[in-house]
Amino acid sequence: MKKLFFTLEGDSNKPTIVLGHPLGMNSRVWDGIVPELLKQFRVVRWDLPGHGLSDALDPSTSPLTENALINPLIEKCDELGIKQFHYVGTSIAGMIGQQLVTQYPERLLSATLTNTGAKIGTKEAWLNRQKDVMAQGLESMAATLVVRWFSENSVQTNPTLASYWQEQLAKVDDFSYGALCAWLANMDLTDELEPSSLPVQLICGEKDVATTPELMETLASLLQVNKLEIIEKIGHVPSVESPAQFLALLKSFIHK
Numbered sequence: 001m002k003k004l005f006f007t008l009e010g011d012s013n014k015p016t017i018v019l020g021h022p023l024g025m026n027s028r029v030w031d032g033i034v035p036e037l038l039k040q041f042r043v044v045r046w047d048l049p050g051h052g053l054s055d056a057l058d059p060s061t062s063p064l065t066e067n068a069l070i071n072p073l074i075e076k077c078d079e080l081g082i083k084q085f086h087y088v089g090t091s092i093a094g095m096i097g098q099q100l101v102t103q104y105p106e107r108l109l110s111a112t113l114t115n116t117g118a119k120i121g122t123k124e125a126w127l128n129r130q131k132d133v134m135a136q137g138l139e140s141m142a143a144t145l146v147v148r149w150f151s152e153n154s155v156q157t158n159p160t161l162a163s164y165w166q167e168q169l170a171k172v173d174d175f176s177y178g179a180l181c182a183w184l185a186n187m188d189l190t191d192e193l194e195p196s197s198l199p200v201q202l203i204c205g206e207k208d209v210a211t212t213p214e215l216m217e218t219l220a221s222l223l224q225v226n227k228l229e230i231i232e233k234i235g236h237v238p239s240v241e242s243p244a245q246f247l248a249l250l251k252s253f254i255h256k
């Protein structure tokens with residue numbers, strides 16, 4: 001894989017927290033909570049391939065293997081000497097978090113998985129989305145995709161939310177986005193997940209249409225996690241829709 005954009009902020013004597021963003025967005029989804037997190041943690045965040053400041057995928061490396069997203073993260077943590085970390089991932093990055101729980105439990109201090117599922121959407125829908133993106137381009141699809149992210153309440157209380165993230169989505173590399181759609185089409189962790197002894201918390205938005213509270217309940221039962229927080233009036237990206245509520249849940253869980 002080409003170069004991925006990682007940032008490392010904060011004091012190396014503090015525990016590390018790693019933050020992973022949803023498809024079509026970038027590591028700025030954490031901007032609203034990072035300043036507060038830095039009081040307690042060293043913070044690592046990264047941009048998925050073709051998103052934010054990360055290089056686009058090279059078509060010759062496609063299709064992405066099952067571990068294509070988790071491997072660069074583990075390699076970066078190894079390079080930085082980070083043996084263990086708290087992990088927080090939303091949506092596709094919540095699936096990366098599920099892979100961490102099953103494949104690298106010894107690396108995790110805790111996992112907070114938000115707005116995600118063992119299987120998100122259907123294979124057919126993701127392959128159709130990939131086809132559409134390759135034919136039409138994200139710039140022309142951004143307005144219709146962005147409405148999947150935020151609840152009506154969030155859009156009303158923060159009118160620039162949708163326009164800002166629509167602009168960010170339009171800048172994502174089409175091929176990389178399509179390759180991630182194909183990855184999601186093939187990813188089903190249902191048979192790989194087992195009850196975990198790690199501290200795992202699940203968070204979702206009451207109004208999330210992409211990864212519904214019902215989907216999160218299924219994930220909770222697969223992992224045998226009894227901590228599922230449902231944030232009222234919120235959609236798919238609680239760290240930007242309601243950073244204060246999200247931060248409070250995170251801090252109270254990680255403190256325990």
Ligand SMILES: O=C(O)CC1=CCC(=O)O1
Nearest residue numbers: 022023091092120148210
């Ligand atoms: O774009 C969507 O439909 C929402 C979404 C699913 C996986 C992800 O990361 O975002």
